[in-house]
Amino acid sequence: MTHDPHFGTSLRRDPSQPGGLAARIDAQLRERLEEAVDFVCLDVLVQRRRALALPPPSADSPRDREEFLRSVRTFLERMKAELLPDLGAEPRAKVAAAEATPGDEDARLLGVHVVLARELPDYWQRFETARAAYTAEQVASGGERRGMLGRLFGRG
Helix, strand or coil, X not given: CCCCCCCCCCXXXXXXXXXXXXXXXXXXXXXXXXXXXXXXXXXXXXXXXXXXXXXXXXXXXXXXXXXXXXXXXXXXXXXXXXXXXXXXXXXXXXXXXXXXXXXXXXXXXXXXXXXHHHHCCCHHHHHHHHHHHHHHHHHHXXXXXCHHHHHHCCXX
């Protein structure tokens, strides 16, 4: 019997995906986190623009992309700061290891949240609470920044 590399693995799994169960779980968790954070930050950006009577963000705009990425970092950093005090020594060590991994800052920050999601049983409930607070804060602060000229020209 010859060994065929396509057999002996799940037919639903892409061969380029990680092979071990823990690695696959982490990859799926990372993907879910990316989607959830993208949704939160894009929703905030759209709502904030609407509150300021500005056009919606454009995928082709480098400025809009930078504003979106800044929002992603801010949201993840704030949530991390809220969750870290509730961790014991072992989970804190895992977070420190995730922060020390090579790669760009955004990938490390997302890796920290993968650890937090695995270590905290109520991570997704807290994510939802953080999402609601962040959205309310960002949309409200956008409305306050209109200033005198915005009010004079009917946008406030």
